[in-house]
Amino acid sequence: MKNANPLCRIERGMTNGSTPSAQPAASSCRTAIVAILAGSAAATAFLFWLIYLHPAADAAGQRYGFLPALNALLNGLSAVALAIGYVLIRAGRRRAHRAAMSMAFGFSTLFLAGYIVHHALHGDVLYPRHAALRGLYLTLLASHILLATVALPLVLATFFFALTARTRQHRRLARWTLPIWLYVSVSGVVVYILLRLALGA
Numbered sequence: 001m002k003n004a005n006p007l008c009r010i011e012r013g014m015t016n017g018s019t020p021s022a023q024p025a026a027s028s029c030r031t032a033i034v035a036i037l038a039g040s041a042a043a044t045a046f047l048f049w050l051i052y053l054h055p056a057a058d059a060a061g062q063r064y065g066f067l068p069a070l071n072a073l074l075n076g077l078s079a080v081a082l083a084i085g086y087v088l089i090r091a092g093r094r095r096a097h098r099a100a101m102s103m104a105f106g107f108s109t110l111f112l113a114g115y116i117v118h119h120a121l122h123g124d125v126l127y128p129r130h131a132a133l134r135g136l137y138l139t140l141l142a143s144h145i146l147l148a149t150v151a152l153p154l155v156l157a158t159f160f161f162a163l164t165a166r167t168r169q170h171r172r173l174a175r176w177t178l179p180i181w182l183y184v185s186v187s188g189v190v191v192y193i194l195l196r197l198a199l200g201a
Contacts, residue, residue: 007033007157007169032160040153050116056123067118068125071111072192078107079185086178098162105159108185131198137191144187151180 008029085100127137154177161170 007161007173029164029166032164033157036153036156036160040156043152044149047116047119050119051124054120054123056119056121058121059123063121064117067114067122068192068196071114071118072189074107074111074114075185075188075192078104078111079182079189081107082178082182082185101159101162104181104185105155108155108181111188125195125199127195128198133194133198137194137198140187140194141191144184144191147180147187148184151177151184155181 008026081100081104085097085104088097088100127134127141154173158170158173158177161167161173
């Protein structure tokens with residue numbers, strides 16, 4: 001039976017993954033990918049609810065006012081780690097590449113935690129309607145949100161392939177994951193800077 005999902009195709013000495021030993025591995029891979037997609041969809045739905053529907057617990061921003069700056073710093077550190085990881089893998093330094101990408105994942109995870117806490121407490125901070133560069137900010141923010149939604153399952157799937165030694169699938173997906181993840185990290189910092197400038201803070 002031919003594997004319908006090219007991402008889960010076993011390519012170690014076979015062309016279609018049809019041997020008995022390959023079928024359980026492909027099945028577990030498909031299960032993991034479905035779980036990643038379902039979990040990412042649930043996380044995205046939760047974040048949209050948190051940002052746009054959940055009432056802020058501290059709308060005046062009296063507590064943990066440092067969170068936006070910390071989140072921007074974590075995004076920036078993630079971007080730096082991603083760039084280093086790319087340079088390292090191009091140089092063939094796989095172990096160092098793995099460490100750099102794990103650091104990027106860690107920074108992004110900490111960012112997500114801080115992002116959730118910030119929006120749970122303070123809600124969504126709007127860009128002033130008549131401030132300069134509002135069009136640029138909204139365009140950048142829209143692309144940031146859209147690609148962040150795409151990046152979550154891509155990052156998780158790319159790490160899954162790396163951790164399960166599916167090197168060929170990891171490389172194929174990483175070609176898409178890296179630039180999207182890097183853009184999301186960098187644009188997150190730029191969005192923060194533009195908003196702070198517009199608010200005069």
